[in-house]
Amino acid sequence: MANLLALIQNETLKVWKKKRFAVIVLILLILIPIFVYAQMKIAQNTTDKFNTDWRAELQSRITDNTNALSSDRIPEEWKKWRKALVQQLQYYLDHDINPESPNAVTFTRRFMDNAVSLFIPLLVLAIASDLVSSERSTGTIKMLLTRPVRRWRILFSKLATVTLYVSMIIVTTVLLCYLISGLVFGYGGWGEPVFVGFQVQGADVDTTNVHAITQGLYLLMQSGLNWFSSMIVAIIALMVSVLVRSTAASFVTMMATIIAGTILANMASSWKSAKYLFNVNLELSAYLRGTPPPIEGMTLGFSLAVLGISGAIALIVSFAVFTKQDIMN
Numbered sequence: 001m002a003n004l005l006a007l008i009q010n011e012t013l014k015v016w017k018k019k020r021f022a023v024i025v026l027i028l029l030i031l032i033p034i035f036v037y038a039q040m041k042i043a044q045n046t047t048d049k050f051n052t053d054w055r056a057e058l059q060s061r062i063t064d065n066t067n068a069l070s071s072d073r074i075p076e077e078w079k080k081w082r083k084a085l086v087q088q089l090q091y092y093l094d095h096d097i098n099p100e101s102p103n104a105v106t107f108t109r110r111f112m113d114n115a116v117s118l119f120i121p122l123l124v125l126a127i128a129s130d131l132v133s134s135e136r137s138t139g140t141i142k143m144l145l146t147r148p149v150r151r152w153r154i155l156f157s158k159l160a161t162v163t164l165y166v167s168m169i170i171v172t173t174v175l176l177c178y179l180i181s182g183l184v185f186g187y188g189g190w191g192e193p194v195f196v197g198f199q200v201q202g203a204d205v206d207t208t209n210v211h212a213i214t215q216g217l218y219l220l221m222q223s224g225l226n227w228f229s230s231m232i233v234a235i236i237a238l239m240v241s242v243l244v245r246s247t248a249a250s251f252v253t254m255m256a257t258i259i260a261g262t263i264l265a266n267m268a269s270s271w272k273s274a275k276y277l278f279n280v281n282l283e284l285s286a287y288l289r290g291t292p293p294p295i296e297g298m299t300l301g302f303s304l305a306v307l308g309i310s311g312a313i314a315l316i317v318s319f320a321v322f323t324k325q326d327i328m329n
Contacts, residue, residue: 027123103185104182105178109222111173112222113222121258129240129255152322155323163231174223191216196218196289225284239318240253257279261280264280
């Protein structure tokens with residue numbers, strides 16, 4: 001056990017000395033203020049448009065959605081969705097909360113929603129894409145394998161290291177989003193309601209399990225789902241790093257795979273079999289929002305299963321190849 005902990009510590013320090021994580025933090029420190037500024041301009045334009053009449057605008061939305069509930073043209077499922085929306089808008093009105101006024105929690109939640117399918121996976125690849133291939137390119141893997149340590153322990157230490165850094169990336173992104181946006185929008189918003197539990201299948205919406213939770217709880221659930229999808233990306237990147245000798249080839253292969261998943265999610269609605277690809281299932285937080293899935297038949301449980309199976313296969317391949325492959329040549 002002590003030997004394994006020493007290996008994990010060694011791998012963690014190697015990644016830390018490469019300053020990859022420092023670069024990731026620097027990227028976040030540059031990009032997040034840009035997004036905050038853009039959101040601030042949108043908020044200012046909205047305020048100029050509605051001025052102090054946001055309550056009247058909110059009441060108008062409540063009235064329009066309430067009137068739509070009596071229409072025969074709207075399916076019953078969508079009426080239930082509108083009813084839930086009316087409840088949320090009424091909460092804002094009763095508690096004197098302007099939903100168009102941004103706060104740090106809302107900004108963080110929306111940033112993480114948009115970052116999970118491409119931005120965060122790319123940050124993960126900066127750490128995980130060359131854990132093995134870089135050492136093979138430089139020859140340091142030979143020195144490591146000459147030690148009286150079983151190969152599976154070496155690869156497990158790399159897996160533990162990438163798990164640590166993926167967790168740090170998620171936590172750091174959330175914290176920086178909250179701290180930086182809070183300077184402009186204020187640090188409130190933890191107790192504001194968000195409705196979750198929508199089940200969307202084609203044009204049908206199941207609202208049986210719809211209920212309100214606080215934004216704080218939503219952010220915690222969202223971060224957990226984002227961590228899981230990011231870990232699957234990291235595990236598959238580790239497998240590619242084991243299989244491919246070149247660091248550049250490893251990174252480009254994974255980057256192309258992630259980008260292809262984003263494109264497929266937007267274009268492959270008629271290709272039903274695409275839902276079994278891991279890169280189409282990365283946006284798990286979309287199920288919390290009730291956003292229709294990119295391909296019919298996809299649910300949160302389905303996407304979790306696809307990602308879990310993909311990760312398990314990647315781990316099996318990684319350990320099988322790494323423990324048997326002739327890496328010394």
